[in-house]
Amino acid sequence: xxxxxxxxxxxxxxxxxxxxxxxMRIVDRNWRCTEGEIDIVALDxxxxxxxxxxxxxxxxxxHPFEAVGVSKLARLHRLAAAWCRDHELRMxxxxxxxxxxxxxxxxDPVVEHLKGVG
Amino acid sequence: MGLGRAYSVALVGLxxxxxxxxxxxxxxxxxxxxxxxxxASLNEAKERIRSAAQNSGIPLSRRKITANLIPASLPxxxxxxxxxxxxxxxxxxxxIKSTERTVFISELGLDGRLRPVRxxxxxxxxxxxxxxxxxxxxQANAAEAGLVxxxxxxxxxxxxxxxxxxxxxxxxLALDFEPEDEEPCDPEDAARPVxxxxxxxxxxxxxxxxxxxxxxxxxxxxxxxxxxGKTMLAERLxxxxxxxxxxxxxxxxxxxxxxxLPSASxxxxxxxxxxxxxxxxxxxxxxxxxxxxxRPGAAxxxxxxxxxxxxxxxxxxxxxxxxxxxxxxxxxxxxxxxGTAAYPARFQLVLASNPCPCGKASGKGLxxxxxxxxxxxxxxxxxxxxxxxxxxxxxxxxxxxxxxxxSGGEEDTRTIAARVEAARNRQSERLLPFGMETNSQVPGxxxxxxxxxxxxxxxxxxxxxxxxxLTARGYxxxxxxxxxLADLGERGSPxxxxxxxxxxxxxxxTSAAA
Numbered sequence: 001x002x003x004x005x006x007x008x009x010x011x012x013x014x015x016x017x018x019x020x021x022x023x024m025r026i027v028d029r030n031w032r033c034t035e036g037e038i039d040i041v042a043l044d045x046x047x048x049x050x051x052x053x054x055x056x057x058x059x060x061x062x063h064p065f066e067a068v069g070v071s072k073l074a075r076l077h078r079l080a081a082a083w084c085r086d087h088e089l090r091m092x093x094x095x096x097x098x099x100x101x102x103x104x105x106x107x108d109p110v111v112e113h114l115k116g117v118g
Numbered sequence: 119m120g121l122g123r124a125y126s127v128a129l130v131g132l133x134x135x136x137x138x139x140x141x142x143x144x145x146x147x148x149x150x151x152x153x154x155x156x157x158a159s160l161n162e163a164k165e166r167i168r169s170a171a172q173n174s175g176i177p178l179s180r181r182k183i184t185a186n187l188i189p190a191s192l193p194x195x196x197x198x199x200x201x202x203x204x205x206x207x208x209x210x211x212x213x214i215k216s217t218e219r220t221v222f223i224s225e226l227g228l229d230g231r232l233r234p235v236r237x238x239x240x241x242x243x244x245x246x247x248x249x250x251x252x253x254x255x256x257q258a259n260a261a262e263a264g265l266v267x268x269x270x271x272x273x274x275x276x277x278x279x280x281x282x283x284x285x286x287x288x289x290x291l292a293l294d295f296e297p298e299d300e301e302p303c304d305p306e307d308a309a310r311p312v313x314x315x316x317x318x319x320x321x322x323x324x325x326x327x328x329x330x331x332x333x334x335x336x337x338x339x340x341x342x343x344x345x346x347g348k349t350m351l352a353e354r355l356x357x358x359x360x361x362x363x364x365x366x367x368x369x370x371x372x373x374x375x376x377x378x379l380p381s382a383s384x385x386x387x388x389x390x391x392x393x394x395x396x397x398x399x400x401x402x403x404x405x406x407x408x409x410x411x412x413r414p415g416a417a418x419x420x421x422x423x424x425x426x427x428x429x430x431x432x433x434x435x436x437x438x439x440x441x442x443x444x445x446x447x448x449x450x451x452x453x454x455x456x457g458t459a460a461y462p463a464r465f466q467l468v469l470a471s472n473p474c475p476c477g478k479a480s481g482k483g484l485x486x487x488x489x490x491x492x493x494x495x496x497x498x499x500x501x502x503x504x505x506x507x508x509x510x511x512x513x514x515x516x517x518x519x520x521x522x523x524x525s526g527g528e529e530d531t532r533t534i535a536a537r538v539e540a541a542r543n544r545q546s547e548r549l550l551p552f553g554m555e556t557n558s559q560v561p562g563x564x565x566x567x568x569x570x571x572x573x574x575x576x577x578x579x580x581x582x583x584x585x586x587x588l589t590a591r592g593y594x595x596x597x598x599x600x601x602x603l604a605d606l607g608e609r610g611s612p613x614x615x616x617x618x619x620x621x622x623x624x625x626x627x628t629s630a631a632a
Contacts, residue, residue: 019217062178073147098147117146 010035011055011101016097018111021095024049031083038079040099050080050093055101064100065114073117119313122209125221126202127241128187128194130411131452131459132372133151134244137187138438139193139536141206144182146298152203154187158194166226167199167204174230174278175290179211189577193456196236201254204277205284214284221245231297232256241374242266243368254280259506262375265368265386267520312357312389316530317350320517327512327623329534332358333541333603336468337445337507339500344482348470352426355468357531357578359423366422369462373414374513389480391423393465397432400498405440405450412452412459417444417452420465430469431499438504438632441467445507455587468577480515495601509595511624541605543558557602562594569601575614578621596620 001009016026019042028041040051054064062107076096084091095116103109127134137154137176150164171178184204187194201222207216223241225233238259241567245253246268248301253271255263260273271430278291313411318325324340328351331338338355353455367386374387395404395416402408417425425441427433444450448464473479474493479486488496505511554560560569573580579596582588588596599620600612607616 063148065180068147114146 003078005074007057007103010054010082011103012053014055014101014103014109014111015051015053015099018113019051022113028083029053033079033082033086034084036075036087038076038083041083047093048080048084049091049095049097050076051097051099052076053099053101055103057101057102058105064102065098065112068098074093089111120210120212122206122211124202124206124209124217124433125219126223127221127244127245128192128198128199129196129237129241129244129376130192130354130457131414131461132240132376133194133460134241134248136245136248136250137189137192137199137202139199139202139206140186141203141210141585142184142186143179143207143210144184146182148180149182150178150537151182151184152187153184154190156187156199157193159197160194160199163197163200163203163226164201166228168587169209169228170200170226170277171204171208172228173292174276174281174295175292175384176208176213176278176281176286178207183207183210183390192499193411195456196234196235197320198223200224200226200242201277201280205280208281208286212220213284214519215282218252219250220254221250221279222251222254223252224259224274224351226277227297230292230295231296232274232276232280234376237353237372237376238262239265239368240372242269242271243372244271246603261374262371264344265371281616312531313350313354314357314531315354315534316528318347318354318528321347321351321514322590324512324514325529325534327510328358329356329538330602330606330623331355331466331468331510332534332538333606334509334545334598335466335558335604336509336599337469337558339469339471339505339508339511340514341473342514343516344472346476346480346514348514349428352424352428352468353394354531355466356390356424357515358535358538359466360535360542361388362390362422370422373418373461378412379420385565389423391420392426393417393423394426394428397427397429399433399437401437401440402436404437406452406459406461407454408544409454409615410568411456414461415450417441417463417465418450418461421462423465424468426468426470426504428470430471431496433499433537435499435501438499439501445504467508471497471500473497473513492584506591509599509624535607540608541602544605544608545602557598557605560598560601562591562597565594565597565601568613569616571597571600571612575612576617578614579617582621592624599623 006094024042024044027040031038039053042049054067056064080081080094098114098117100112124139126137128137152161168178201224205217205222225235227233234256239262242253242263243266246266251268251270253269255273257273257275260271263271275297276295278293282288282291313615342348366387372389392418404416406412406418444463450459450463451460474486474488475496476487545557552564583593600616603616603619604612
């Protein structure tokens with residue numbers, strides 16, 4: 001595994017732990033289809049949450065949130081629908097969350113969570 | 119987190135409107151949106167503001183920032199809103215305390231310095247009038263903004279300093295950043311020596327005509343061969359005019375503030391401006407115009423001063439005729455897609471023209487190679503209605519060797535200007551009850567009514583009218599000139615001698631146009 005993949009993996013683990021702390025139930029991780037990958041699928045009460053996790057070691061190249069653009073958001077919404085089809089589930093309440101993890105490897109990692117974007 | 123508010127000013131022509139800037143920070147992905155009809159340069163404010171805030175040590179929030187400029191329907195342009203938007207966003211993020219009713223007008227540099235903007239004087243005037251006397255501008259604009267009575271102006275060099283004064287955390291701020299003052303780059307502001315009348319040798323008639331034109335604010339046409347000194351004379355007219363009063367100086371400075379970037383040594387323009395456009399100028403250049411919101415042209419820059427059109431027949435006819443409206447009303451109203459702008463344009467018009475296309479048809483005109491038809495067409499390019507508004511129409515001859523040889527000893531500008539000022543004072547005293555200042559403004563109704571002269575005095579004039587040499591409008595113009603001549607001669611009212619001289623001052627053109 002490359003360094004960036006290890007970092008990403010660690011960020012996703014941190015994010016998943018964070019979501020569970022918020023009272024969500026993780027139902028799937030790193031689900032793939034032809035259109036792309038979902039980092040985390042979770043249930044928040046009745047809502048299906050598709051979470052994208054962005055991890056950085058510093059803010060030198062911009063904040064993790066800034067890396068999520070309009071096209072990526074649109075793809076996440078399509079992936080959420082695809083996940084439901086694949087699992088033959090009807091989830092009328094769906095949303096996309098973005099989680100930013102900044103981990104400089106020295107202090108405690110900082111996790112920020114935006115709910116229901118796009 | 120929440121809502122922030124700050125104020126700025128949008129200029130439409132010379133009229134300013136208070137603009138309220140609201141900023142909101144939303145809990146979603148990072149973005150920066152400016153609402154309220156921003157133009158391209160205002161939309162670029164986002165990038166300037168982000169960098170400036172970052173480099174000042176107070177980075178903007180990493181969320182969605184929405185800045186709304188109210189009223190939304192008013193088109194806004196330019197970079198002067200940078201600072202107000204920044205302050206409202208910082209307030210929304212709770213980085214600074216409330217700015218209350220302070221108005222912010224400045225552009226931001228990427229390094230966080232405050233940069234001067236155009237039109238600061240009319241903007242500050244509008245803010246004070248609207249009841250917002252507390253104003254923050256770039257240090258380079260502070261002197262100009264301070265000219266407005268009643269304004270409490272504060273000048274800053276950097277955003278960090280300003281944020282510090284509004285309670286931002288000094289730990290993070292880049293307070294040791296001190297940009298150097300920019301060099302004044304406006305060549306127009308370097309005191310241009312006004313040419314002196316003593317340089318003009320001979321030309322007794324023309325010198326006299328210039329003095330009369332200056333004293334009564336009469337429009338002037340000089341016709342004569344190349345090299346006779348028409349341009350030389352016209353350039354010396356502003357020197358003869360008296361200093362501008364307080365209100366006039368404010369008007370003139372406001373227009374110049376719109377046209378040029380500020381320089382370090384800003385003061386009120388006290389001397390009448392002189393505008394000398396080239397004859398290839400378009401009507402947009404003379405009248406004002408441009409895409410979007412119209413900008414002032416040469417006619418407005420010559421407000422309260424002299425607009426000199428050299429080689430007047432070479433101008434496009436459309437351009438010359440467009441000057442008739444401001445000559446009448448003293449104002450130019452220009453309509454464009456982005457709005458309507460009204461600029462003052464009460465200028466003294468000086469036209470210079472060759473007598474014919476080849477320029478040699480003066481005196482006996484023996485060298486002239488033009489056909490009579492060419493000559494007539496050339497003079498007719500200046501339309502009748504335009505020339506009708508020009509009180510003094512004078513033929514200027516080449517200086518003879520005799521006059522040229524004994525040059526020296528001619529009166530200098532100061533001596534003549536003193537006489538002009540005395541004459542102006544007499545006029546304004548007499549014309550005060552009518553709400554006018556100079557003889558050139560007096561309508562015929564008053565000239566032939568309250569200010570009527572006794573019949574023996576006007577006998578030559580009545581005679582000319584009877585013979586058809588003079589039109590009714592021409593009659594009034596001679597009367598106006600006669601009053602100015604009387605003012606210069608310190609007489610209470612014109613005598614028959616003044617009338618005779620006045621008649622002579624416009625006789626030349628009558629023969630040229632015939």
